[in-house]
Amino acid sequence: xxxxxxxxxxxxxxxxxxxxxxxxxxxxxxxxxxxxxxxxxxxxxxxxxxxxxxxxxxxxxxxxxxxxxxxxxxxxxxxxxxxxxxxxxxxxxxxxxxxxxxxxxxxxxxxxxxxxxxxxxxxxxxxxxxxxxxxxxxxxxxxxxxxxxxx
Numbered sequence: 001x002x003x004x005x006x007x008x009x010x011x012x013x014x015x016x017x018x019x020x021x022x023x024x025x026x027x028x029x030x031x032x033x034x035x036x037x038x039x040x041x042x043x044x045x046x047x048x049x050x051x052x053x054x055x056x057x058x059x060x061x062x063x064x065x066x067x068x069x070x071x072x073x074x075x076x077x078x079x080x081x082x083x084x085x086x087x088x089x090x091x092x093x094x095x096x097x098x099x100x101x102x103x104x105x106x107x108x109x110x111x112x113x114x115x116x117x118x119x120x121x122x123x124x125x126x127x128x129x130x131x132x133x134x135x136x137x138x139x140x141x142x143x144x145x146x147x148x149x150x151x
Contacts, residue, residue, distance in 0.1 A: 001094065002027040002141055004134055005075070007063060007110065008101040010036030012043035016052070017131035019044070023051040025138050026149055031059045032066045036101070063110065070096065075114035077106050078137060080127050082118030089117060091141040102130050 004027050009015045015031065022029045037044065039059060044052070060066040076089065077098045098114060100106035105127070119128060119136055127133070142150065 002138065003030060003073075003094075003096040004028065004138065005030040005032060005066070005096060005098040006101075006130075006134075007032045007098060007106060008034060008036070009130070010102050011130070012037040013046075014102065014129065014131040015039075016044040016046065018134045019055045019057065020051045021131070021135050021138060022056070023054045025142060027056075027138060029055060029057040030066060030070075031057060032063055033059065033061050035059070067113075076117045077111045077114045078117050078119070078133060079105050079111060080118060080121075081111075082116040084115065084117050086117050086119055086137050086140050089115070091144050093145065095141055097134075097137055097141070099130060099134060 002025070004018065004022055006015060006018065006029070009031065015037070019029055021027070031039065039057070073094070073096050074092075075096045075098050079100070098106065098110065100110075119133055121128060128136070142148070
């Protein structure tokens with residue numbers, strides 16, 4: 001099963017959209033605090049629609065709590081400065097994709113813990129919207145595994 005990790009997400013609508021993507025792709029969502037909103041926020045639930053109660057989600061106080069539980073797992077850290085394109089990664093079944101907050105991305109100390117991955121885009125732009133970036137990455141992972149369990 002694919003794990004999506006959001007480190008200090010700030011925009012509730014993005015997290016709601018990502019939660020919806022996780023539900024329909026049977027992926028797990030990990031939210032690493034501090035969060036820029038409450039997971040009970042109406043905006044999160046509105047963006048996630050009626051899928052939010054079906055979401056497999058775990059919330060962590062901070063990176064230390066998350067890493068203490070998952071440090072044995074290999075992680076792929078998404079960044080505009082990533083070394084490898086997402087389509088060039090041979091995604092393992094138990095992949096753990098890590099995304100940073102909307103305004104700052106992932107800090108260097110987290111990037112140093114995993115393989116850095118990027119989504120190709122035109123030069124001179126800051127980044128894709130977080131929920132779009134997650135969807136692109138998730139569907140490449142699923143494509144490589146021939147969309148297991150999906151119709």
